[in-house]
Amino acid sequence: MFKRVSNVANSPTDKICETKCSDPHSGAAGQVVPLAMGKAQKMGEFFNVLSDPTRLRLISLLAEEEFCVCDLAIQLEMTDSAISHQLRALRAARLVSYRKLGRQVFYRLHDQHVVDLYRTVHEHLEE
Amino acid sequence: MFKRVSNVANSPTDKICETKCSDPHSGAAGQVVPLAMGKAQKMGEFFNVLSDPTRLRLISLLAEEEFCVCDLAIQLEMTDSAISHQLRALRAARLVSYRKLGRQVFYRLHDQHVVDLYRTVHEHLEE
DNA sequence: CGAATACATGAACATATCTTCAGGTATTTG
DNA sequence: CAAATACCTGAAGATATGTTCATGTATTCG
Numbered sequence: 001m002f003k004r005v006s007n008v009a010n011s012p013t014d015k016i017c018e019t020k021c022s023d024p025h026s027g028a029a030g031q032v033v034p035l036a037m038g039k040a041q042k043m044g045e046f047f048n049v050l051s052d053p054t055r056l057r058l059i060s061l062l063a064e065e066e067f068c069v070c071d072l073a074i075q076l077e078m079t080d081s082a083i084s085h086q087l088r089a090l091r092a093a094r095l096v097s098y099r100k101l102g103r104q105v106f107y108r109l110h111d112q113h114v115v116d117l118y119r120t121v122h123e124h125l126e127e
Numbered sequence: 128m129f130k131r132v133s134n135v136a137n138s139p140t141d142k143i144c145e146t147k148c149s150d151p152h153s154g155a156a157g158q159v160v161p162l163a164m165g166k167a168q169k170m171g172e173f174f175n176v177l178s179d180p181t182r183l184r185l186i187s188l189l190a191e192e193e194f195c196v197c198d199l200a201i202q203l204e205m206t207d208s209a210i211s212h213q214l215r216a217l218r219a220a221r222l223v224s225y226r227k228l229g230r231q232v233f234y235r236l237h238d239q240h241v242v243d244l245y246r247t248v249h250e251h252l253e254e
Numbered sequence: 255c256g257a258a259t260a261c262a263t264g265a266a267c268a269t270a271t272c273t274t275c276a277g278g279t280a281t282t283t284g
Numbered sequence: 285c286a287a288a289t290a291c292c293t294g295a296a297g298a299t300a301t302g303t304t305c306a307t308g309t310a311t312t313c314g
Contacts, residue, residue, distance in 0.1 A: 032188055032191045032192060032202070034188050034203055035184045035187035035249075037184075040180035040187075043180075043252060044177075044179055044180045046248060046252060047174050047177040047183075048174075048178035050171075050178075051171050051174040051175035051177075052171055053167035053170075053171045054167075054303095056162055056167045056170050057161040057162045057167045060161050060162035060167075068260080069261055078303085079304075080260075080261065080262090081261090081262080081303080081304070081305080082304075084260095084261060084262055084263080085303075086303095087262095088263085089302095103259065103261075103312065104260060104261085105260075105261065113251065117247070117248070121170060122162075122166075125170060179272080181273095195290080195291090196291060197290065206273080206274075206275095207290075207292090208275080208276095208293085209272080209273055210291095211290095211291060211292055211293080212272075212273075212293085213272085214291095214292095215293085229281065229290085230280065230289065230291075231281095232290075
């Protein structure tokens with residue numbers, strides 16, 4: 001009993017609060033397993049892309065229509081470079097697509113799913 | 128024409144790419160306004176809380192049932208302190224509620240909305 | 255072709271973030 | 285009451301992040 005099962009990271013002095021899940025390996029009833037590390041990492045990275053104000057403002061514009069980098073920079077009153085860096089992050093997360101037209105690059109949201117998520121949270125915070 | 132309207136932050140040498148939004152103040156047709164700075168900040172903070180793997184794993188557990196701090200620490204194989212710090216962040220964001228029972232504190236998700244958002248994104252990343 | 259424009263990129267710097275460590279409070283138990 | 289337990293908190297250190305600056309590439313135009 002009270003085995004901590006190689007709980008390496010825990011405090012030096014093992015404590016005893018076995019409310020309902022003392023030994024995860026005892027095939028008890030309420031088997032609740034946390035999200036796996038890898039998936040938690042991926043999911044965190046996804047939310048992290050949405051955690052920057054500049055990127056959210058870009059998304060708010062692209063939710064309306066397509067824009068080239070320069071216009072985005074003008075509307076947000078930031079340098080082309082800063083915008084380009086952030087668009088790079090949005091591209092890496094596959095949240096935006098783009099098409100080249102001459103020397104301009106027009107960005108748009110990759111799919112409706114992003115817009116839905118954005119609007120859902122936007123409304124949720126309007127309280 | 129070509130007024131940049133106090134575009135202080137932009138590059139030193141003003142450039143000229145007036146695709147469709149040169150002067151936001153000219154009451155033109157496609158009036159697209161970015162998300163306000165303040166709201167973008169708030170929204171970013173919200174997503175930021177969900178951008179940490181540990182907090183997401185906590186949410187994944189609390190989506191199933193109520194847990195005390197110690198049990199959460201055991202399941203995630205982390206120190207009570209680390210968990211407590213993260214629960215503090217989740218509390219500040221009003222994502223979790225808690226009730227004290229003796230010397231234990233049981234946490235639960237504040238409302239179903241969080242669970243919905245978590246599950247939506249979770250499924251979205253399962254591709 | 256050469257200059258200007260539109261965009262991308264790497265390095266650097268300042269700032270933010272997360273875990274650990276060392277304590278501190280409150281409740282329970284012997 | 286004293287010790288142990290459950291949890292909280294501030295400071296510190298390592299790491300991650302975002303903007304700026306300087307530069308590079310590609311396209312257009314004179």
